[in-house]
Amino acid sequence: MNILTEILGAIATIILAFTVGMFYGGTVRRVIARLQNRVGPPIYQNFIDLLKLQSKSTSIHHGAMQHMGPVFAITASITSLMFVPILNGEGWFWFENLNFSGDLIFLLYMMVFGSLGMALGAGQTGNPNSAIGVSRGLSQMVGYEIPFVMALVALMAQFHTTSITGIMDIQSESGTWMMFANPFAFITAVFAMLGMFHYAPFDIVIAPAEIASGPISEFGGKYLGVMMTSGSIFAFVKLVLYVDLFMGGASNLVMLVIKTFSLYMIPVLWGAVSPRYRTEQAITYFWKWPLVFGFIAIVWAIY
């Protein structure tokens, strides 16, 4: 009984994350279209794309690692989802999952699991564009992970806990969101978020006009479908993590959607009006002002 409800809860969480993530994807396409003076696709377009991809038959593969690459990606997305608290407060058993079994450090490492697995899959295809994309993506990761970790360390140092639920509890007890309790940490984290979502000016990994979509260029049909699902879930996980850490979590699903969506618009709108950086510019971008803000955030947290 107990195990059964836990599995059902996990499945409910996955469906929620998937649905919200896919609708966000569609919305983003429409928002960017409007900014560029186009009409844009309907917001359920991503579901149609996924259906199309899954109904196609995939007839070739380049080996075992390529075959497993998308599986690594979705494993990382769903496992991270299991460890991130979706809602705060009591009575939300369905979304509890494994919230109390991991902490921020674990989550940091879990979140790179997928991209490394994906990179291995992309590597085996032998397409030079894939390798270039992976090289760019990993380099950029070194860039944005540093401000992100600085923001997290500032939070941990200020409140002496590394668990996400612990940070959420502190916010609901004091009634102050982290983005006001340590504003510099929030600013640093938002900088990191720009890189984390891979929208322009940091879309150097897929860079459609330069390296033909980079890592995913050899993936089609069911592989691309699984990766699209994984990407939607992962975007949702990252947004919920930010809401949990800096905006006090959400007490119900409506608030969750409002908060995550308003956060999501930061990288999207920034990206819609930006050209693309070169790779080393993208890396050093994160090592200038974000590091200064991160430094202030940690000093703020200590004193």
Add this chain to the structure above:
Amino acid sequence: MSFLLNKIVPALRDVFNVAVMLFVSFFFYSHMGNTAVTNIYIGGLQLQWGLTAAGNLFSIIVLVLGLLAIIYSTSYMKGKERLGYFYFNFLLSIGSMLGILMSRDLVSLFIFWEIMTWSSYFIVIYSGKNVDKRGLKYFIFSAIGAYAMLMGIVLAYSYIGSFLLDDVFLSFPALGYYRQISISILLMVGFGVKTAMMPLHVWAPDAYSESPMSFTVLFSGALSKMGVFGFALVMFNLLNPSSQIIYDVIGWMGAITAVLATFYAVVQKDAKKLLAYSSVAQLGYIVVALSINTYLSVMAGLYLAVLHAIFKGTLFMAVGAVEKQAGTTDMTKVSGLIRKMPWTFLATLISIISLAGIPPLGGFIGKWMLYESLVSSGHYFLIIMIFLSSTAAFLYCYRILFGLFLGQEEEETAHVKEAPISMLIPMLILAGLSILSGAFPGFIFKPVQQAMLNFGFGDLLPKLNWWEFTVLFNAWGDKIVIHNIWISIIVVFLVGLAFITIKGWKNQRYVTTKDISSSGEIIRPEDNMTFQQNFYRPIERAVWPLMKRQIDDYYHAFARGLESLFEFTRRIYMGNGQMYALFVVIFLVILLLGGSQFFGF
């Protein structure tokens, strides 16, 4: 004891070597619980040998790794010359490492240390190439370390009046502050050379990649751990919290080592060099962990020391297998070996996951403990440095997998076959240990806890069997539940794999890596499309201020300065140009400098 046993064996045959190693291990383990000490008197000098719990932990590393490395070298060294020379030094270094771990006095510690240095030096110059350059670099730094250590030992003797470690530990706190500091620093310079701490690291990449891979397994896995062992002795048994500044300095030096060595590793083209720099960086983590000096951090440091021996042993073995089968480890020349050497790839993949600290394997447990101990003890800027280093480590982790095993299959590597079984078995055993240490870290925690008791930490580990350590806590009470992580990852992975494999399986077929989408251009089999040159050029550009001046350059400038000074002196005193080889001169100068200080004292 085992040292003598090894010494009388002029090992020439493989079977014989394995038998010796097995016998020594067996002999050693049957005496494991034995805490008796042997006293030897030589001309009024008391030497004391005995095994402590700390020595026990490190001797497990030495023996397991030594046994696997010697099985591995039966195939690896096949067809090479002077095998007697190689195996003699191989066994001698294992014996001397056990000797270091068993010495209970400073004199035999120093003697075994020197034997270890000499035997490893002979293996570094085994290949006969670049002896004057690479071999001498290792030798000079070992000599500096040895002289520093000797001075430390002599100082300790003159203040305390005994060479026995127990006496030294007992009367050390009574010494004055400056005496304590000077002895500790001198000893730590000696140990720091072997752990390749940042200003003293320049020998390591060359020495690791020059010696045969079957010895590098031991070199990086076990021999460098002797330095860690020495560090632990100095930091926990000699120093006390009044010299907090030393801990801080050591910690920051370790962190700088980790960051710089990682960036050097990222830009390497040769897989052996890459792994060598990576070893330097990993030892940096271990030193940082030890220098924090809290219960969790020391546990993390010793755990990482064991883990590093496991996964870096596997990686050096795998790279050695590639070298043996494909002829080179230059990543710009080899690619696409995954279908030819699948088992080697599997071992490499597992140990890379462990090295990178990706959950759920063993490396993650070590990294988790390290971060938690850093953040909960208030080292907030140190944790940023370590995180920078370990994020940049993903780059070289991917580079080595991609460079050797993935990418396009070229015609030049068409002849490559899987490594022989005696090379695969040690690799796969070690890879299995990586997995086991992630699922059941308790089997490493147990001996680590014993060693920590020996270093003066309490017994804080819950009384559980080794398979029951499933929840880890930090100092603030936050936890991870290891088996929930495993269950989640395995279930999702299997479901995903089943879905993606079963769906449309019949219609799928394998196509070569030349058959890719390339905008209409047809790739012929002889076209080389692999992206390997300047793989991380963007990151090189981003971090060039760090890479611009290598520490090597400073040493070379120093050497040139000495050379001109010597030239000048010689012109005054000799008059005629009697030419010495450049490095011999420098070596003599350093000997004289070290010696004169020693005798002057």
